[in-house]
Structures are given as C-alpha cells and as structure tokens.
Amino acid sequence: MYRTSDPDQDDIFVIDSHLHFWDASKENIIHEGGEEFIRCFYDYHTGFTPPEREWTLEEYRKYSRERMLTDLFENGSVDMGIFQPTHLNEFYDQGFNTVDDNAAIEADYPERFITNGRFDPREGEAGLRELERQKEEYDIDGVKLYTAEWRNDSKGWRLDSEEAFRYLEKCAELGIKNVHPHKGPTIRPLNRDAFDVADVDDAATSFPELNFVVEHVGLPRLDDFCWIAAQEPNVYGGLAVAAPMAQNRPRKFGEIMGELLYWLGEDRILFGSDYALWNPDWLVDCIMNAELTEEQRDEYGVELSTDVMRKIMGxxxxxxxxxxxxxxxxxxxxxxxxxxxxLAAHYTDDTPSTAD
Amino acid sequence: MTPESTDKQADGIPTPDRIRSVLEPVTDPELDRSIVTLGYIDDIRVEDSENTTHVHVAVTLPTAWCSPAFAWMMTADARDAVEALTSVDNCTIELREHMHKTEVNHGVNNRLSFAEAFPDAKDGITDLRSTLDEKAVISRQYGAVESLLDAGLTLEQIARLERSDLNQDAAEDRIAVDVPGAAFTVVASAAEIDRYLAKARSLDYFADSDRLFRTPDGDPIAPDNAKLIHRRARLAQVNMDGQGGVCDALHQARQSEPSD
Structure with missing residues (x-):
C-alpha cells in the first residue's frame, strides 16, 4: 500500500497493470531483431530512470523471479500486478515474455498476480484453439496484443481486420473482456506504422462489451488516441512510458495527464510501470508526488488529487x-x-506502514 | 552572364552561418521543431573551387533507429533549402550514425525517390508527410489562437477571422487585427501567428478560402464549435511536445550507451 504524506488520507492500493518477465539473454536470441529490440528497451530504460537506479544491460537481458518480486513488493509500493505477455517468436527462441512463464509465477503467488493471454490473428484456427487453451488453463480475463509483431513476411496486423474480429468475437464468447493493444512508441526494429492507433476505433465501436486499454496512450499519437477515446466509452489509457516522464520531464508529464483527464476522465486511466522497463519501487513514489503547475491546473481544470490518483493507481x-x-x-x-x-502492517487497519 | 551568376557574385560565397540560417525552417516532422534548434546539424562545410560552390551538411538524429522516412524528409528538405540559395551550386548530405544511413545518403544525394531508395517500403512518404504537416499546422494554430486570446479576442471572433483582418504594418513583433463584427482593432504578439502563417502558406492553405483557421479536418470553424477545436489544437501541441521529450531522453541515453 502506498502511504501518502497526508495523514488524513487512507493508504493507496496499487495495481501495476503492466508487467513483463522477459528473457533477452544472448542464448535466447535467434534473429538480430531480438538484439535490437532489447537494446531499444534499454534506451527507454536509461532515458527515464534516475542514474543511481539504472540496471546494466547484462542485468536487463534476463532477471530472476526473486529480483522481480523484490523490485515489486519489497518496499510495498505495489500490491498486485498484471502480466502482459509479448511472445516475439521470430526474434526469441523460447519467446520473449510468454503467457506460460507468466502463469508459472502467478501459480506460486495467486493473490498477487493476474496473467493475461495474447493472440495473433495471423495464426488462424490454431491461434483460436490456443486462445481457448489460455482461457481454460489460466482463466484469463484479458489479452495483450502486439500489432507490430513480425510473422513470416508480415510486419504487423490491424485490430480492425476481419481476422482480428474473429478473435475479438472469440474473446467476447469466452468472457475475455480486457483487450490491451500496445499502441505507442516505436520499438526498433518494428515498423512505426504498426503502432498506429486508428484501428482501435472501429474495434471498440464493434465490440462495446470489451474494454480496450490502449497501452502507452498512443504516444507519439496521443492526439489521435484521446480523440478516439473521447468518443468510445470502452477505450482506456495505460500509462506505461508516459509515467516515467514524471521523473525527468515533469512539465510534459503534467500536460499529458491534463489531456488524459480532460478527454478520458479519471475513471479510464490505468497506472503501469512496464516493469522491467522501469522499476515501480521508485516510479510509484515519483508519480504520487507529481503535481500539475498552477498554469496547468487553470488550463485543464483538473488536479492530480489523492482521490484521482487512487483511481489511476488501482x-x-x-x-x-x-x-x-x-x-x-x-x-x-x-x-x-x-x-x-x-508487509502485514500494510494490510491491517489503522496500523502505520513500515515503508516510507 | 546569366542572371544566376550575377546573383552569385552579389551574394558571394555563403558562410556556414548563412547556411545554418537557411536550414532554420527545416523541421523534424514529428516534433515540428527546427533541426538547427534541436541540434541535429553536426557540421557544415562550404567548398569553392573552379567557380563552383559546394556545401556539405552532416546530420545526426536522436536515435539510430529514427524512422527512415523521417530521416529522409529532414535530409532532403535540408538539401533543398541549401540549394535554394543562388550562391550555392550543389549540396550533399551526410546522415551519420543511423541504421539506414547508407540508403538515405545514397538516395538523397543521387536524387532518388524514397521508394527507389527503400524498395521494401510499402508506401511512399507523401501521405505520411501530409499527415504530419496537418498535425504541425494544427499545433501551431494553438499558439496563434492563444496570442489572439491574449490580445482580447474571443474564440468565436477568432473563428471568423480572415487573413485580410491581419495588418502586418504594426511594429515588427506585433500584428494589428481587425475584430470581426466590431469597428476596432487590437494588437497581438506576432511570433506565434507568423509561425502558423508560414506553415499554413507552405501547405497552400489559403488557395480556396481566406479564412484564417480550420478544424483538424480542414473545415471552417463554426463559432459554437470553436472551444472544442481549440482544445484539439492544444492536444496536438501537447502530443508533439511530449514526443519531443521522449526523443530528447533517448538522445541523452544514446550518448551514454554501453558497449556491452
């Protein structure tokens, strides 16, 4: 539980909605794209991490389950986490961050984690069977979608395609109601256009029973994303990548939050660290302490109040x-x-937390 | 003597500073900021031999994996801007430390089309360029409208402004604006309005209508819709600025890259 500086405020229950447990070790890389991909992640990591909290590239390639548990839970900044798998089988022999590996951790800590599934409409009938397996074995409520993923000659797919709609119908049928498309910063070597957010619009209109959580709030297409979300009540914004801007680009972070609160409102924004892109043990504190400037408060007519943050964080x-x-x-x-x-003190009433 | 060579003599051989100033209007299309201000220009060399003036411009972008289409636009635009000087006979570009520097340098310096330089690319860059230009102009509209609001106009009045309502005859950094439907004039700060007009003119915005501002879809702004349109313009501006922050952070990360 996150303890605010205001003694009159209750602690905040934090759900980190965007976690990875990846393996980009050299042994697992089978295509130069795999090496480029992890180095690109590492650029984002060092670009928005306080220098004293940076990992080395070797640490970053592959981390242990113990390290992840410590980074998430040791100081009590995160209470629960949601795994968002990213397979990238063209680049990584055993996959980059797989549903099965994520689920193995959830199996050991069932109260702490939620495992999401994934699908790729280019996998045809076999892919639909695989989605059914994920539902049956792990009872998934959500899927992470990576529309920029390579497959044979294809460099990506669209969420508004006929094939994708078959999969979304299957999600609705199986009760997998949360769809998390990665729409955001270009990750080399993937194609920039495959991160375009426009295809979410049609899918969200056609499947009002599903929730579409656009990860990374569409950056560098925040404008397109917000405009779509303003019209589609089942579109949400995942804060991964925008969040760490609070650390070294606080004015820009304030503007982005102002726009999100203005167009989507406080009920449709979800915190995510994107771990191990960034560590929640410093990031949660950093976001909770972020403030809008006076000018931004006037301009947007919103505030990052504790009540607003309580919604966004959990x-x-x-x-x-x-x-x-x-x-x-x-x-x-x-x-x-x-x-x-x-951590027992975090979860019993009116006892002070040991974490600072 | 041809008129061109007369000009050339009059202009003399351009200095690197002069080249830098003609590069100033060339923008990073995703950020709509000058490639000079962003610090992308590494080196400018002016060589003059046997009556031929050759300029060489070296460019480094924030990431080695910046979209090749963006790299192409910036380097081709830079070359065109330099060659527009009558005192320059030709200009070559050297894109450095980029994963596609070979294709971009070869293509731009040999005047190939983007599609010829990148046979794998599905589309040309025309559509992408126009999408980004539209975002840039709407983002600049935000700044221009803010200046007019500061001068005392209402959003509804601003929506009705035509270009002929602007009077550039005022002091250099001010613009006099005839208020639509009123018999008086206000004075606004010129910088943001000029910045908007430069982009709008470059896109041939006023070919069919003299109306100063538009919706993101290119339509005239209905007065009761003016507030929403201004907020969408703000959003476009925040997006470009936010992406600028991402590029900037990656640029700094790149400078301290480990060799592994």
Missing amino acids: ENAARLYDIDIEEKKAQLQDDAITEEFD
Missing part, C-alpha cells in the same frame, strides 16, 4: 479485473509475499 484496474480491494487486502495479510517482505 481502483480503475480493480474494476476491469473484478478485484474487490477490501477483500483482497484481507487475503494479502498473510500470503507468501507478505511473509517474505514483512
């Missing part, structure tokens, strides 16, 4: 994933993570 994701936060806090009082990191 309540909005809890609503999409049917998490009852009070019930969850009771469950977390004595789970394995609470034991390991001595």
Whole structure:
C-alpha cells in the first residue's frame, strides 16, 4: 500500500497493470531483431530512470523471479500486478515474455498476480484453439496484443481486420473482456506504422462489451488516441512510458495527464510501470508526488488529487479485473509475499506502514 | 552572364552561418521543431573551387533507429533549402550514425525517390508527410489562437477571422487585427501567428478560402464549435511536445550507451 504524506488520507492500493518477465539473454536470441529490440528497451530504460537506479544491460537481458518480486513488493509500493505477455517468436527462441512463464509465477503467488493471454490473428484456427487453451488453463480475463509483431513476411496486423474480429468475437464468447493493444512508441526494429492507433476505433465501436486499454496512450499519437477515446466509452489509457516522464520531464508529464483527464476522465486511466522497463519501487513514489503547475491546473481544470490518483493507481484496474480491494487486502495479510517482505502492517487497519 | 551568376557574385560565397540560417525552417516532422534548434546539424562545410560552390551538411538524429522516412524528409528538405540559395551550386548530405544511413545518403544525394531508395517500403512518404504537416499546422494554430486570446479576442471572433483582418504594418513583433463584427482593432504578439502563417502558406492553405483557421479536418470553424477545436489544437501541441521529450531522453541515453 502506498502511504501518502497526508495523514488524513487512507493508504493507496496499487495495481501495476503492466508487467513483463522477459528473457533477452544472448542464448535466447535467434534473429538480430531480438538484439535490437532489447537494446531499444534499454534506451527507454536509461532515458527515464534516475542514474543511481539504472540496471546494466547484462542485468536487463534476463532477471530472476526473486529480483522481480523484490523490485515489486519489497518496499510495498505495489500490491498486485498484471502480466502482459509479448511472445516475439521470430526474434526469441523460447519467446520473449510468454503467457506460460507468466502463469508459472502467478501459480506460486495467486493473490498477487493476474496473467493475461495474447493472440495473433495471423495464426488462424490454431491461434483460436490456443486462445481457448489460455482461457481454460489460466482463466484469463484479458489479452495483450502486439500489432507490430513480425510473422513470416508480415510486419504487423490491424485490430480492425476481419481476422482480428474473429478473435475479438472469440474473446467476447469466452468472457475475455480486457483487450490491451500496445499502441505507442516505436520499438526498433518494428515498423512505426504498426503502432498506429486508428484501428482501435472501429474495434471498440464493434465490440462495446470489451474494454480496450490502449497501452502507452498512443504516444507519439496521443492526439489521435484521446480523440478516439473521447468518443468510445470502452477505450482506456495505460500509462506505461508516459509515467516515467514524471521523473525527468515533469512539465510534459503534467500536460499529458491534463489531456488524459480532460478527454478520458479519471475513471479510464490505468497506472503501469512496464516493469522491467522501469522499476515501480521508485516510479510509484515519483508519480504520487507529481503535481500539475498552477498554469496547468487553470488550463485543464483538473488536479492530480489523492482521490484521482487512487483511481489511476488501482481502483480503475480493480474494476476491469473484478478485484474487490477490501477483500483482497484481507487475503494479502498473510500470503507468501507478505511473509517474505514483512508487509502485514500494510494490510491491517489503522496500523502505520513500515515503508516510507 | 546569366542572371544566376550575377546573383552569385552579389551574394558571394555563403558562410556556414548563412547556411545554418537557411536550414532554420527545416523541421523534424514529428516534433515540428527546427533541426538547427534541436541540434541535429553536426557540421557544415562550404567548398569553392573552379567557380563552383559546394556545401556539405552532416546530420545526426536522436536515435539510430529514427524512422527512415523521417530521416529522409529532414535530409532532403535540408538539401533543398541549401540549394535554394543562388550562391550555392550543389549540396550533399551526410546522415551519420543511423541504421539506414547508407540508403538515405545514397538516395538523397543521387536524387532518388524514397521508394527507389527503400524498395521494401510499402508506401511512399507523401501521405505520411501530409499527415504530419496537418498535425504541425494544427499545433501551431494553438499558439496563434492563444496570442489572439491574449490580445482580447474571443474564440468565436477568432473563428471568423480572415487573413485580410491581419495588418502586418504594426511594429515588427506585433500584428494589428481587425475584430470581426466590431469597428476596432487590437494588437497581438506576432511570433506565434507568423509561425502558423508560414506553415499554413507552405501547405497552400489559403488557395480556396481566406479564412484564417480550420478544424483538424480542414473545415471552417463554426463559432459554437470553436472551444472544442481549440482544445484539439492544444492536444496536438501537447502530443508533439511530449514526443519531443521522449526523443530528447533517448538522445541523452544514446550518448551514454554501453558497449556491452
């Protein structure tokens, strides 16, 4: 639980809605694209991480489950996390960040993690069967979609294509209601246009029963994203990549938050660290301390108040994933993570937290 | 003597500073900021031999993987801007430290089309350029409208402005504006309005109508829609500025890249 500086405010339950457990070790890379991809991630990492918290590239290629648990939970900044898989099988022999590897962690810490599935409409019938398997084995409520992924000669796919619609119909049928398309910064060596946000519009209109969480809020197409989201009530914004701008580009972060709150409102924005892109153990604190300038408050007529942040940091994701936060806090009082990191005080009423 | 060579004598051999100033209007199309201000220009060399003036411009972008289409636009625009000087006979470009520098340098310096230089690329760059130009002009519209609001006009009045309502005869950094529907004039700061007009003119914005501003879809602005359109313009501006922050951070990260 995140403790605010205001003693009258309750602690904030934080759901990190965007986590990875990846392997970009040299042994796993089978295409030069795999090397370029992890180096590109690393540029984003060092570009928006305080120097003293930077990882080395070797650490960054592959990290242990223990390190991840420590980074997420040790100081109590995150209460739960949602895995967003990214397979990239053309680049990585065993996949980059797979549903099965994510689910193996969830199996050991079921109260702490949610595993999302994924699909790729270019996989045809076999892909639909695979989606059914993910639902059956892991009871997924969401899918992460990577429209820029390479497959044979194809350099990407669109969410408004006939094939993609077959998969979205399958999601609706199976009750997989949260769709997370990665729409945002170009990641080399992938094609820039495959991150275009326009295809979300048609899909969101055609599937009002599904929620579309646009990861990375469309940057560098924030304008297109916000305009679509303003008209489609089932479109949400995932803050990964925008969030760490709070660290070294606070004015720009304030403007982006102002626009998101103006066009989408406080109920449709979800915090995500994109771990291991960035570490929540410093990022959560950094975002919670971010403020709009006086000029920005006047311009947008909004504030990053504790109540707004409580929604963005956890309540909005809890609503999409049917998490009852009070019930969850009771469950977390004595789970394995609470034991390991001595977090019981976070989940019992009116006891001061040990974390600062 | 041809008129051109007369000009050339009059202009003399351009200095690197003169070249830098003609590069000033060339923008990074995604950020709509000058490639000079962004620090992309590494080196400018002017060589004069046997009555031929040759200029060489070296360019480095924030990331080695900046879109090749963007790299192409910036380098081709830079060459065209330099060659527009009558005192320059030809200009070559050297894109440095970019994953597609070979294709871009070969293509731009040999005047190939983008499609010839990148046979794998599905589309040309015309559509992309026009999408980005539209974003840039709407983003500049935000600044221009803000200046007019500061001068005391309302959004509804601003929506009705025509180019002929602007009077550049005022002091250099001010513009006198005839207020639509009123018999008086206000004075506004010129910088943002000029910046908008430069882009709008370059896109042939006023070919069919003298109306000063438009919606992002290119239509005239209905007065009761003026507030929404201004907010969309602000959004376009925030997007470009935000992306500028991402590029800037990547640029700094690149400078401290490990060799692994």
